[in-house]
Each structure stands twice: as C-alpha cells, then as structure tokens.
Amino acid sequence: MNLSKEQMKAMQHIKGPALVLAVPGSGKTTVLIHRTANLILNHKVHPDRILSITFSRASARDMKNRFNSLYGDISHIPVYFSTIHSFSYSVIREYAYKNRIKYTLIEDNKKNLNKYNILKNIYFSINNEYVADEKLETIINSIGYIKNMLITPEKFLSQYKINISNFKQIYRSYESYKRNNNLLDFDDMLTLAIEILNKDNHLLNKYRNRFQYIQVDEGQDTSKAQIEIIKIISHPKNNLFIVADDDQSIYGFRGAYPKGLFEFSKIYKNGKVFYMEQNYRSTKNIVNISNKFIKQNSLRYNKNIFTENDYLEPISIVKVNTVEEQYKYLLDDINSHKDYANTAILYRNNISAIGIIEYLDRDDLPFYMRDNKMNFFNHWIIDDILCFLKLAQNPTDIKAFENIYFKMKGFISKKQLNYIKTLNYNQSIFDRLLNCPGINSFYKENFLELKMDFKKLSKLPPSEGISYIEKNLKYKDYLKESCIKSKYTIDTLMTMLYFLKIIASKVKNLNELTGRIRYLEYITNKSTENKDGITLSTVHSAKGLEFERVYIVDLIDGDFPSTTSIDNFLKGNIESLEEERRLFYVGMTRAKKYLSLITINNRNGKEVKPSRFITELENLITQD
Numbered sequence: 001m002n003l004s005k006e007q008m009k010a011m012q013h014i015k016g017p018a019l020v021l022a023v024p025g026s027g028k029t030t031v032l033i034h035r036t037a038n039l040i041l042n043h044k045v046h047p048d049r050i051l052s053i054t055f056s057r058a059s060a061r062d063m064k065n066r067f068n069s070l071y072g073d074i075s076h077i078p079v080y081f082s083t084i085h086s087f088s089y090s091v092i093r094e095y096a097y098k099n100r101i102k103y104t105l106i107e108d109n110k111k112n113l114n115k116y117n118i119l120k121n122i123y124f125s126i127n128n129e130y131v132a133d134e135k136l137e138t139i140i141n142s143i144g145y146i147k148n149m150l151i152t153p154e155k156f157l158s159q160y161k162i163n164i165s166n167f168k169q170i171y172r173s174y175e176s177y178k179r180n181n182n183l184l185d186f187d188d189m190l191t192l193a194i195e196i197l198n199k200d201n202h203l204l205n206k207y208r209n210r211f212q213y214i215q216v217d218e219g220q221d222t223s224k225a226q227i228e229i230i231k232i233i234s235h236p237k238n239n240l241f242i243v244a245d246d247d248q249s250i251y252g253f254r255g256a257y258p259k260g261l262f263e264f265s266k267i268y269k270n271g272k273v274f275y276m277e278q279n280y281r282s283t284k285n286i287v288n289i290s291n292k293f294i295k296q297n298s299l300r301y302n303k304n305i306f307t308e309n310d311y312l313e314p315i316s317i318v319k320v321n322t323v324e325e326q327y328k329y330l331l332d333d334i335n336s337h338k339d340y341a342n343t344a345i346l347y348r349n350n351i352s353a354i355g356i357i358e359y360l361d362r363d364d365l366p367f368y369m370r371d372n373k374m375n376f377f378n379h380w381i382i383d384d385i386l387c388f389l390k391l392a393q394n395p396t397d398i399k400a401f402e403n404i405y406f407k408m409k410g411f412i413s414k415k416q417l418n419y420i421k422t423l424n425y426n427q428s429i430f431d432r433l434l435n436c437p438g439i440n441s442f443y444k445e446n447f448l449e450l451k452m453d454f455k456k457l458s459k460l461p462p463s464e465g466i467s468y469i470e471k472n473l474k475y476k477d478y479l480k481e482s483c484i485k486s487k488y489t490i491d492t493l494m495t496m497l498y499f500l501k502i503i504a505s506k507v508k509n510l511n512e513l514t515g516r517i518r519y520l521e522y523i524t525n526k527s528t529e530n531k532d533g534i535t536l537s538t539v540h541s542a543k544g545l546e547f548e549r550v551y552i553v554d555l556i557d558g559d560f561p562s563t564t565s566i567d568n569f570l571k572g573n574i575e576s577l578e579e580e581r582r583l584f585y586v587g588m589t590r591a592k593k594y595l596s597l598i599t600i601n602n603r604n605g606k607e608v609k610p611s612r613f614i615t616e617l618e619n620l621i622t623q624d
C-alpha cells in the first residue's frame with residue numbers, strides 16, 4: 001500500500017508533539033503502524049523505546065497483529081503495544097516491589113474479594129438495603145467517571161443527577177476501604193500511577209528515559225487521567241504522537257475527554273497538527289451518507305470526509321415487523337454470501353446478541369463473539385422461569401418453590417413456607433399449603449387455583465409456559481414491582497423474557513430448554529476463539545474494526561439511541577444524544593462495501609418505533 005501525501009507527512013513526523021486529526025477509515029492506525037516501523041528501521045530507535053498506547057486490550061492485540069502481518073519480526077525484538085491501564089499497572093508494580101507493598105486487584109468477580117462485593121456491602125451498610133445490579137453499575141460508572149476526570153464527587157454531583165442515595169458517603173467509604181487494604185480497581189491504576197509518578201522521581205526518570213517515543217491511538221477516548229499520565233511520561237522531550245477523531249468519541253460516560261484534543265495546541269506551543277480526511281475503507285455511498293449524518297451533531301470540529309472509492313450498493317434500510325423476521329432476513333442475506341469472516345452483526349446492547357446466537361446456531365452458522373459480557377444465561381430471571389417450570393413438572397420440588405413462592409400470585413407467606421417444609425416431602429406443595437393451620441377460605445381458594453394453574457403449566461410447551469407464568473401466575477406483576485425497587489426498567493426485563501421465549505420456541509420440554517440454555521452459553525463462551533465466524537459485537541467494541549458487510553440490528557428508538565439520551569435531550573441536554581449519534585456513526589463507518597440498518601415495528605407484542613437515526617438517515621437520503 002502506498003501512503004498518501006497526508007499520511008506520509010504524518011508518518012514522517014519524528015520529534016516533538018503531533019496530533020493527527022482524522023476521519024474514520026483514513027488510516028490513523030495504518031499511519032501509526034508505519035510510523036513505528038519507520039522509527040525502528042530508518043531512525044534506529046530501539047523497539048523498547050517506543051510506547052504505543054491504545055484504548056482496549058482487544059485493540060492493542062489488533063494493532064500488534066496488523067503490525068506483525070505488515071512487518072513481521074523486523075527487529076527480533078517484540079514491539080510494545082499496550083493499554084494505558086497495563087502500562088500504569090507496570091508502574092504500580094515496580095513501585096510496590098520497591099516499597100514492599102502488596103496491592104491486590106479487585107476486578108475479577110470470580111474471586112470473593114472483588115469491587116462488586118465490596119460496593120454491595122458498603123451500599124448495604126450505608127443505605128440498609130440491597131443494591132440492584134443496575135444501580136451498582138451506575139455507582140461503578142460514576143466512580144470511574146470521577147476518577148478519570150480527576151474531579152471530586154461534589155463536583156460530579158453538581159453536574160449530574162444520579163439516583164443513588166448517599167452516593168458521596170459510598171464513594172468515600174469505598175476509597176478508604178481500598179486504600180486501607182491496598183486494593184486496586186481499574187480506575188485506581190490510573191490515579192495511583194499519577195500519584196507515584198509525581199512523587200517518585202527515580203521511577204519517573206526511569207520511564208522517561210525508557211520511553212523516548214510515545215504514540216496514542218484512539219486519542220478521542222482518552223480521559224483526563226490518561227492524558228495526564230501520557231503528559232508526565234513524555235515530558236520534557238514531548239515526542240508524542242496522537243491520532244484521533246473527535247467524531248468517534250464514544251466513552252463520555254466513562255470520562256473520555258475529547259475536548260483535551262483541542263487543548264493540544266495550547267499545551268504544546270510547538271505542536272504540529274495534521275489532518276487526514278480521505279477515507280480508504282468504504283464505498284462512496286457509505287462515506288457520503290455517514291458524513292451528512294455526523295454533521296447533524298453540533299458539538300464537533302467540522303471535517304469533510306471524502307473517498308476516491310467507487311459507488312457500489314446504496315446503504316439499505318430494512319424495516320420488518322417482528323424480531324423473528326429480522327433474524328430471517330439476516331440469515332437469508334448472510335447465506336446468500338457466506339462470507340462469514342468478513343461479516344459483522346452489530347448492536348447497541350449486549351442483550352441483542354441472544355436472539356442472533358439462537359438463530360445463527362439453528363442454521364449452523366459460525367460466529368465470533370467480540371466481547372462476551374452477557375449475564376443473560378445465569379440471570380435470576382432465567383433461574384426464576386426454570387424454577388416455575390420445574391415446580392410444574394414436580395410439585396414436590398421445595399427448592400424451586402422456595403425461589404419463587406413470593407414472585408407469583410397466591411400471597412404465600414414465609415411462615416407458610418416454613419410450615420410446609422416440616423410436612424411430608426413426598427406430598428405436593430399445593431396440598432401441603434392447603435394443610436396450613438388456620439387458613440381461611442380466601443387462602444384455600446388461592447391455593448387451589450395455584451394447584452390448577454401449575455397443573456395447566458405442566459401441560460404447556462415451554463414457550464407458551466413462559467407467557468402463562470408471566471400472565472396467569474402474575475410473574476409480570478412481580479417484575480413490575482421489582483423494577484421500582486431495583487431500577488431495572490420493565491422493558492429490560494421483558495426483553496430478557498422475550499429472548500428466552502425465542503429460545504424456548506424450538507424445544508419441547510423443560511429438559512430440552514435447560515439443555516439449550518446451557519448449550520448456548522457454552523458455544524457463546526467458545527465462540528471467542530472462532531475468528532473465522534460472523535463477528536457479533538456491540539458497536540462500542542467494534543471501534544477500530546472493519547468488515548466487508550455490516551448489519552446493525554434492533555434499531556429501535558429507546559434502544560439506539562438509548563432512553564436516557566432521549567430523556568436528556570427532551571430536557572435540553574444534547575450531549576448524550578450526540579454521543580449516541582457518534583456511536584451510530586462508528587457503527588456505520590465499520591462497513592467497507594455493504595451496510596444494512598435493520599429496524600422492527602413490534603417486539604414482545606408491543607409496538608416500537610424505529611430509531612430516530614433511521615428517520616434522520618431517510619430524510620438525508622431523500623434530500624440527495
């Protein structure tokens with residue numbers, strides 16, 4: 001590949017600070033890789049002296065693979081591509097070794113001592129109630145934001161409203177608990193590294209001498225804390241080379257600080273800024289429409305993306321009625337090309353992967369999961385449904401009953417549960433309930449009705465059974481109530497049930513359903529090795545990647561863009577909706593030749609609206 005004039009200029013920049021501001025597919029990563037080789041081959045820089053930083057472990061791996069496939073083993077010394085976290089952690093480890101401190105990482109939730117458990121305990125001790133998963137996530141994201149932005153919780157709370165009681169106290173307890181016990185989470189890696197580099201001159205100089213050249217990919221998603229580390233290490237030579245695209249900044253909620261890019265010229269008076277606006281990745285159809293689309297954002301630096309690539313197929317906007325029709329369309333389209341390794345199915349939320357996996361597996365199509373962060377297969381809602389079905393099959397199953405007796409109609413009390421546990425365990429639970437002392441006719445009727453309901457349930461195929469549990473056994477009422485307490489939205493929970501029904505629709509009985517769930521979990525875990533399969537990924541994790549064919553699915557208003565961003569927009573705050581638009585733009589610009597955007601009218605029997613971004617795109621297309 002011949003680099004363009006713009007790319008060459010950027011690549012040949014050697015000394016002093018430089019910022020490359022560029023559009024998607026313009027060769028930012030390409031330039032960074034060639035520059036690395038140029039430093040080593042033509043400027044005799046030892047590979048060990050170059051620190052190339054990128055955003056995630058996956059992108060560090062991708063960059064290393066791209067480097068190796070272009071240049072192989074040019075120096076017989078491995079070239080170092082790292083995340084800022086792993087770099088910071090190496091600083092901390094060295095400092096800890098020197099000072100005989102033993103830090104423990106608390107990010108592994110398979111270990112007992114992990115940040116989730118610590119925060120759950122702290123939350124309970126302060127608020128006297130259990131914290132729900134979604135609230136816990138808000139707490140973790142907010143703490144991450146505070147640390148990445150290098151601000152105080154007070155400042156954070158003055159800017160953002162979060163629905164967490166006593167957040168400040170939780171924050172302080174968590175911080176002091178970690179400090180007192182030498183515990184570290186990911187965000188501490190950054191703030192502690194800054195602290196260490198600021199106080200240990202010897203260590204600081206060692207790192208400054210070692211890393212003479214620093215390169216940063218995806219500069220738009222570096223946080224203030226990360227920028228600070230990079231600034232400290234590169235000083236005073238400031239041989240700093242950053243590539244970035246503010247239109248692809250998608251981690252604002254975690255403290256990404258793209259505005260930092262535009263302070264570059266203020267911080268580095270002798271800094272050079274290069275621009276690259278030619279896209280080498282996508283067809284003219286995709287480039288033109290993406291360009292118009294991102295121009296709808298107001299918080300951006302205007303760039304004009306263009307390409308010399310040909311026009312090919314127009315992007316397709318596909319509107320179908322149901323989720324099942326969406327999968328059928330996907331399968332038909334993918335099967336007509338069978339170019340699995342060059343195809344990606346992208347989505348806004350992890351949960352969207354469930355239905356896709358089920359359908360791909362039914363058709364025996366290979367897939368590769370880019371990020372397996374789903375907790376679907378072991379979620380309590382799945383456990384609940386399995387317990388209902390187990391109890392229907394075996395009305396003496398007290399363990400199943402104990403899990404769900406308060407999640408259905410019947411008003412069964414804990415006292416009654418404890419009483420029936422003392423009765424003959426071979427007797428049906430419903431008969432035992434009828435034997436509870438002192439129950440009045442109201443309770444008797446309830447229990448008799450329950451007995452009949454479970455009998456009916458035992459005769460239904462699983463997918464109908466789930467609807468029966470939802471409606472007749474009033475499980476949906478329980479879910480609605482639990483939403484009030486847990487801050488799960490009912491839509492999230494109903495979507496999970498809906499995907500479970502899709503899985504259940506092809507099985508005959510409980511055994512098969514349990515087997516199918518475990519099997520899907522297994523192939524999902526295994527698929528992270530299956531690089532030749534169709535890539536399934538959230539748009540977030542697809543950043544930096546490219547595919548011949550890209551499908552973006554489940555394009556529903558409220559999913560993509562998210563409900564929160566729409567609510568904020570209605571209150572006059574455009575930032576989060578603009579971040580969603582950038583995310584959508586990142587998704588669109590992953591496609592080289594073919595881009596298909598799919599929306600549905602109906603999910604789980606409810607009418608849904610197409611993503612407002614689809615409407616926007618349709619308007620832009622008709623204006624052409």
Ligand SMILES: Nc1ncnc2c1ncn2[C@@H]1O[C@H](COP(=O)(O)OP(=O)(O)OP(=O)(O)O)[C@@H](O)[C@H]1O
Binds near residue numbers: 004023030031280
């Ligand atoms: N000068 C060039 N000639 C031909 N192809 C090029 C050139 N520069 C880059 N490419 C190709 O264009 C595609 C996009 O390059 P690259 O991934 O480096 O872009 P990027 O700016 O990092 O993209 P993004 O920010 O969207 O992830 C790659 O397939 C790359 O090989």
